[in-house]
Amino acid sequence: MNTTELRKQLVAQLKGGQAFVPLREVLKNVPFDRVNQRPDGMPHSLWDLLEHLRITQHDILDFSTNPNYKTIPWPEAYWPKQACPDEATWQRTKEQLFADLDAMIKLVEDPESDLFTPFAHGDGQNLLREALLVGEHNAYHTGQFVLVRRALGLWKND
Template sequence: MLTAMEQDKQLREQLVKLLRGGQAFKTRDEILQGISLEEAGKKAANLPYTIWQLLEHLRIAQWDILEFSRNPQHQSPEWPEGYWPQEKAPANEAALNKTLHAITTDLEEVINLIQDPANDLFEPFPHGNGQNLLREAMLVAEHNAYHLGQIVIIRRLLGEWE
């Protein structure tokens, strides 16, 4: 029988694996590897968004969840306009790289919150409506998996994925 401390440790380890991906499909890094400036701004037929718009949406939503989880003063963007960019393509390679880097960096910050045993996974935040760190970590994992899957589909439709 596992102790409460051992159960807590296992739960945190499983959350980190879930957030990093790669257990049921490719990792985030594998999915995003090699996205070019041109590819990011291409629109596949009959889809309302580009890879760039999905990347920016993923970045903004993940950042918002991270900040909500660690900063009681955080103000979320307006929904939905604050979560979706109007631009179909990145302005330049630097903008694309900045977004890709922020997605990775912010995810690692979420993981750092999860790995810190001083952060109770189950204690509701003093702000919000009963959300806790466990819920927010699972929300990041679910949201990222959903949009990473969309990116794979778009890359396939554009002929950029095996």
């Protein structure tokens, strides 16, 4: 198997933009005064989704790199308990999300990173599975971001 090509395809999935709008694009130009608003009939605000993505992606990265990884409680630890307090927190959370995404991309790109051997601290998971999980999870919630933005009148209708 050509792992160089596999790594390239994994990175493309993590970055997005092949079958869906990249997450970086979806999170551009969001007015802060709307991030805590939940549209009628929708369970999440833009803040809920952003913080959930940050927490989840960080947890997956930690699991993928930390042999002393400790599980966090599902679902309560994966969703924010309060509204985003200020614009600095919104910006910092986006920066943390993308820093962790970049770290996962670097891990996948590193030819020294074994994609296939299960982690000793897991129950069969390996780096390939975790990279696919990040890509799938981010794609799912990227779609939700677009729907919430549309419902708030903050997204082009195409």
